[in-house]
Amino acid sequence: MSAEASTSQNPAREVEGPFRRLLRATEVDTRVVGMVIALAVIWVGFDIAGKLITGNGLFLTPRNLWNLLVQTSSISVMATGMVLIIVMRHIDLSVGSVLGFIAVVIAYLQVYFLPHFFVAGSPWIWIIAMIAGLIIGSIIGAIHGALVAYTGIPSFIVTLSGLMFWRGAAFQIASGETIAPLDPTYALIGGGPYGSIGAFWSWVVGIVACVGVVWGLRNGRVQRNRFHFPLRPIWAEILVGVVMCAAIIGTVMLVNSYYWPRGVINQYAAAHNITVPPEGLFIAHGFAMPVLIALAVGLIMTFVTNRTLFGRYVYAIGGNPEAVELAGINTKKITIMAFTIMGLLAAVSAVVATARLNAAAIALGTTDELYVIAATVIGGTSLAGGTGTVFGAIFGALIMWSIQTGMTLLGFDTPVLQMTLGVVLSFAVWLDHVYRRRMK
Amino acid sequence: MTNTSNSVAAADQKAGTPLVEMREISIAFGGIKAVDHATIDLYPGEVVGLLGHNGAGKTTLIKVLSGAYQRDAGSIHINGEQVDINNPRDAKAQGIETIYQNLALADNLDAAANLYIGRELKTKFGTLDDVAMEAATRGVMGRLNPNFRRFKEPVKALSGGQRQSVAIARAINFNARILIMDEPTAALGPAETAQVGELIKQLKSEGIGIFLISHDLHDVFDLADRVTVMKNGRVVGTVKTSEVTHDEVLGMIIAGKCPPSAIPGPGALAH
Numbered sequence: 001m002s003a004e005a006s007t008s009q010n011p012a013r014e015v016e017g018p019f020r021r022l023l024r025a026t027e028v029d030t031r032v033v034g035m036v037i038a039l040a041v042i043w044v045g046f047d048i049a050g051k052l053i054t055g056n057g058l059f060l061t062p063r064n065l066w067n068l069l070v071q072t073s074s075i076s077v078m079a080t081g082m083v084l085i086i087v088m089r090h091i092d093l094s095v096g097s098v099l100g101f102i103a104v105v106i107a108y109l110q111v112y113f114l115p116h117f118f119v120a121g122s123p124w125i126w127i128i129a130m131i132a133g134l135i136i137g138s139i140i141g142a143i144h145g146a147l148v149a150y151t152g153i154p155s156f157i158v159t160l161s162g163l164m165f166w167r168g169a170a171f172q173i174a175s176g177e178t179i180a181p182l183d184p185t186y187a188l189i190g191g192g193p194y195g196s197i198g199a200f201w202s203w204v205v206g207i208v209a210c211v212g213v214v215w216g217l218r219n220g221r222v223q224r225n226r227f228h229f230p231l232r233p234i235w236a237e238i239l240v241g242v243v244m245c246a247a248i249i250g251t252v253m254l255v256n257s258y259y260w261p262r263g264v265i266n267q268y269a270a271a272h273n274i275t276v277p278p279e280g281l282f283i284a285h286g287f288a289m290p291v292l293i294a295l296a297v298g299l300i301m302t303f304v305t306n307r308t309l310f311g312r313y314v315y316a317i318g319g320n321p322e323a324v325e326l327a328g329i330n331t332k333k334i335t336i337m338a339f340t341i342m343g344l345l346a347a348v349s350a351v352v353a354t355a356r357l358n359a360a361a362i363a364l365g366t367t368d369e370l371y372v373i374a375a376t377v378i379g380g381t382s383l384a385g386g387t388g389t390v391f392g393a394i395f396g397a398l399i400m401w402s403i404q405t406g407m408t409l410l411g412f413d414t415p416v417l418q419m420t421l422g423v424v425l426s427f428a429v430w431l432d433h434v435y436r437r438r439m440k
Numbered sequence: 441m442t443n444t445s446n447s448v449a450a451a452d453q454k455a456g457t458p459l460v461e462m463r464e465i466s467i468a469f470g471g472i473k474a475v476d477h478a479t480i481d482l483y484p485g486e487v488v489g490l491l492g493h494n495g496a497g498k499t500t501l502i503k504v505l506s507g508a509y510q511r512d513a514g515s516i517h518i519n520g521e522q523v524d525i526n527n528p529r530d531a532k533a534q535g536i537e538t539i540y541q542n543l544a545l546a547d548n549l550d551a552a553a554n555l556y557i558g559r560e561l562k563t564k565f566g567t568l569d570d571v572a573m574e575a576a577t578r579g580v581m582g583r584l585n586p587n588f589r590r591f592k593e594p595v596k597a598l599s600g601g602q603r604q605s606v607a608i609a610r611a612i613n614f615n616a617r618i619l620i621m622d623e624p625t626a627a628l629g630p631a632e633t634a635q636v637g638e639l640i641k642q643l644k645s646e647g648i649g650i651f652l653i654s655h656d657l658h659d660v661f662d663l664a665d666r667v668t669v670m671k672n673g674r675v676v677g678t679v680k681t682s683e684v685t686h687d688e689v690l691g692m693i694i695a696g697k698c699p700p701s702a703i704p705g706p707g708a709l710a711h
Contacts, residue, residue: 322542
C-alpha cells in the first residue's frame with residue numbers, strides 16, 4: 001500500500017511547476033481557476049473584437065457589465081437549485097414553466113384578486129402576492145419531488161409533464177393575456193436606476209463581504225488548529241484573502257461607476273427640486289436588486305451544499321444512492337426537499353422577472369429550463385451525478401450570458417447566437433470530461 | 441483446521457448466551473423463498489463463516505440482520521433478548537455494523553464523509569463539523585492502515601485496499617458488537633487480504649462477533665471458528681472448522697450432505 005501511495009504522489013510533485021505549487025498551497029480548485037480564466041478570456045476577447053469590428057470595445061464598459069450581471073441573475077438563481085437536482089442524478093425540465101406560472105399567479109393576485117381586500121396602493125398587496133408566489137412555487141416543487149420519490153416515474157418525465165402542465169396553467173389563469181401593471185414598489189425588485197441600492201450601500205455590502213471573507217479564512221484556521229491539522233502557509237492564506245477582497249471591491253467599484261442615464265437624472269432632479277449643475281449630476285447605480293438577490297441565493301445555497309446535513313446527503317445520494325439508503329437515511333425526503341428548493345428558486349426568479357417587466361407575460365421563462373441546465377453543466381456539474389458546485393453554476397450562467405451579450409454587441413443575430421451557444425455547451429462539457437480523465 | 445485454541449475458546453463461550461441468534465428466519469421475493477426457516481447464531485469473540493453458492497441466500501439472510509431487508513417470519517435475539525430490526529438504523533442501534541460486498545461507499549465523498557454517513561458530527565450551530573469528523577477519521581484510520589494519508593480525496597481515487605479500510609473503519613468506529621462482512625477480501629490483493637485477516641483477528645480478540653460471508657474456503661478455514669452452509673435458501677448445517685475437512689464442507693455446499701460432526705439444518709440431505 002505504501003509503495004502504491006508513493007508512485008501515485010511523487011511523480012506529480014517532481015514535475016510540479018510554480019503555478020501548480022501555488023494552487024496546492026492555496027488549496028484553490030483548479031477548475032475555479034479555469035473558469036475565471038475562461039471568463040476573463042471571453043470578456044477581453046469580445047472587447048478587442050468589438051474594437052476591431054465596430055471601432056469601439058463596448059464590452060468592458062460599466063454599463064455593459066452592470067447589465068450583464070442583472071441579466072444573469074435570473075438564470076443563476078435557478079442554476080444554484082439545478083445543481084442539487086443534477087447532483088442527485090435527476091433533472092428538472094419544468095423550471096421555465098413554473099417561473100411563467102408563478103409570474104402569472106403573482107400578477108393575477110396583485111391586479112385582480114387582492115385589490116378586493118385592500119385599499120389601492122397598499123403595500124400588503126404586493127407583499128402577500130409575492131409570498132404566496134414563493135409558497136406556491138415551493139409546493140409545485142414538492143409535488144414534483146414527491147412524484148419522483150414515490151411513484152418511480154423518472155424525474156425527466158415528471159418535470160417534462162410539469163413543463164407542459166404549468167405553461168398551460170399559466171395560459172389558463174391569464175386567459176392568454178399579459179397582466180399589468182404591477183405595484184411600483186414591487187417593480188423595484190426588478191432593478192433599474194431606482195431598483196439599485198446606490199454607491200453608499202454598495203460599499204456597505206462590499207465591506208461586509210470582505211469582513212466575511214477574512215472571518216471565514218480565520219475561522220477555518222482556528223478550526224483546523226483545534227485538532228492540530230496541517231495549515232495552509234500564512235502567505236497563501238493572505239493571498240487568497242487579498243484576491244477575494246480585491247474581487248469584491250472591484251465589483252463594487254464597477255457597479256458604482258455606472259451612472260444613472262441623463263433622462264432619469266433630470267426626472268429625479270425635477271421631482272426633488274434639485275438643479276442639475278452644468279457639468280452634470282452623477283448618481284451611481286450600485287448593485288441592482290436582482291444581482292443582490294442572486295448573490296444572496298448563491299451564498300445561502302453554497303452554505304446549504306457545504307455545511308448542512310441535507311447538502312451532504314444530496315451529494316452522497318449522487319455518489320451512491322444505495323449506500324445512503326443502507327446508512328438509514330430517508331432518501332425520499334431528501335429528493336422532495338431538493339425539488340422543493342428548486343420550485344422555490346423558480347418562484348424567486350419569477351418575482352425578479354415580473355418586477356423587471358412590471359408585468360406578467362404568459363410566455364415568461366420559456367426555454368429558461370434549457371439555459372439553466374446549460375449554465376449548470378457549463379459550470380462543471382456532471383449529469384452522471386455526485387459532482388457540481390453552486391459557485392460553478394453561477395459562473396456557468398455568467399459565461400453563457402457573456403457570450404450572448406458579446407455576440408449581440410458585435411451585431412450577430414439570434415440564429416448565429418443560438419448556434420454558438422450550442423457549440424459552447426458541448427465544448428465546455430468535453431473540456432470538463434478531459435479534465436476529469438486527466439485528474440484520475 | 442489447526443485452530444484448536446480458537447475452537448476451545450468458542451466451545452467455552454458456547455456455555456453462555458449467544459450474542460446473536462436468528463431463529464427460523466424466512467423471506468420471500470415474489471413467491472421465491474430466498475431464505476427459508478434459517479437459524480444461525482454467533483457468540484462473542486467468534487467468527488462464523490457463511491458459505492454457499494451464489495443465490496443460496498447468505499447475503500439475503502444477513503441483510504435481514506443488518507436491516508436492509510425485512511423478514512417475513514422468524515425472530516432475532518441479541519444477548520438472548522428478542523429485538524425488532526426493521527431498518528438499518530435499528531440494526532446500528534443494536535451495535536450491528538455491516539461491510540457490504542460493494543462497500544457501499546459514496547465514491548464522490550472523502551473518507552471522513554463516508555465514515556460518518558448518516559451519523560454526521562455537528563457543531564453547536566447544527567452545521568457539519570467536518571474538522572472533527574476528519575480528526576476522528578485520522579484516528580481510526582491510523583489504527584487500521586497507518587500509511588493512509590489521502591483524507592481530502594474522494595474515495596473513488598483510492599485503491600481497493602484503502603477503500604476496504606474506509607469501509608471497515610466505518611463499521612468499527614461506532615462501537616460495533618456484531619460485525620457482518622460480506623466478501624471482505626473479494627476485491628483485494630494477497631497483501632491486503634492478509635491485512636484484513638489480521639484485522640479480523642484483532643476485532644475478535646476485542647470480543648466482537650463476526651459473520652463472514654465468503655466464497656474462499658481457505659479464508660474461511662483460516663478465520664472462522666464455525667461455518668454455516670446454506671443451499672437454496674435453507675441451512676444445510678453448522679460445523680466447527682476444526683472438525684471438518686475442506687472436502688466435507690464442499691460436500692455440504694454442493695450436495696447438501698452433512699458430515700457426522702455437523703449439526704444438520706432443514707436443508708440437509710436426508711440420510
